Amino acid sequence: MGTPRVRFYHDHVLVKEGGTRQRTPWHQDQPYYNVDGQGVSAWIALDPVPEDGCLELVGGSHRGPWLMPRTFLRKEARWFPEGSLAELPDIDADPHRFDIRRFELQPGDAVFFDFLTVHGAPGFPHRGRRRILSLRYLSAAARHAPRTWRTSPPFDDLDAELPAGAPMDHPLFPVVWPAS
Helix, strand or coil, rough: CCCEEEEEEEEEEEEEEECCCCCCEECCCHHHCCCCCCCCEEEEEEECCCCCCEEEEECHHHCCCCCCCCCCCCCCCCCCCCCCCEECCCCCHHHHHHEEEEEEEECCEEEEEEECEEECCCEEEECEEEEEEEEEEECCCCCCCCCCCCCCCCCCCHHHCCCCCCCCCCCCCCCCCCCC
């Protein structure tokens, strides 16, 4: 990230049971968050992940721009007015037009990617399950950006403690590097 300090932002666990057919749609993480500025996601395998069941990333997409975030199931533009952001290209219609990257992972392997990287994940047509620990980190340049929509995670009432445009200097976001 080229930053003198890294803060922890949030975590969650992603699970796909064996035989899952539903894909996680292509998207960027940035529009769903209450921060502006650079951040990275870590996608850490807790189980073996064959390449055809792994996170897929579009190489170079981290350069932006922001693309229209839509709800995963109904594809509604709930957060930004229609036409205000560029639409996500239909990657599945012609995947060979894109530099799609995916990896075979063993437990403990991690993939790090920018909040603006377009990514998604196929179903998991294998036996067992695919458990992923997802950790999110913020650069020192990240700033609080209260949104008019419910962010993920929501961080309810944070705007009462951290003004818009302020560094993410708050106990919810501890400094993880460099270690003090």
